[in-house]
Amino acid sequence: MEKMNLLKEITIFDLNKIKPGTKVQVTWYKGTEMEYTHNGEVIINNGEKFYYNYVDKEGYVGHCHVNALDLKNYPDSLIVEIKSK
Numbered sequence: 001m002e003k004m005n006l007l008k009e010i011t012i013f014d015l016n017k018i019k020p021g022t023k024v025q026v027t028w029y030k031g032t033e034m035e036y037t038h039n040g041e042v043i044i045n046n047g048e049k050f051y052y053n054y055v056d057k058e059g060y061v062g063h064c065h066v067n068a069l070d071l072k073n074y075p076d077s078l079i080v081e082i083k084s085k
Contacts, residue, residue, distance in 0.1 A: 023083035
């Protein structure tokens with residue numbers, strides 16, 4: 001498994017550092033019955049959101065986005081990790 005680094009406090013400035021091609025793991029609704037994880041790769045980052053293609057644990061492929069405001073408002077339930085360089 002690839003080593004991931006946890007981004008603990010996300011700001012719009014941190015979001016700008018996530019470039020297209022970056023491998024990410026995004027955990028949604030952490031600690032709840034609805035928790036799910038995407039493993040993917042960033043395709044677009046406009047500074048307020050980054051969009052990524054993913055594969056989930058069931059093998060479904062899709063695309064999604066992470067919004068900086070959601071990261072700020074839900075720091076315990078929306079977790080973003082990036083691949084170590």
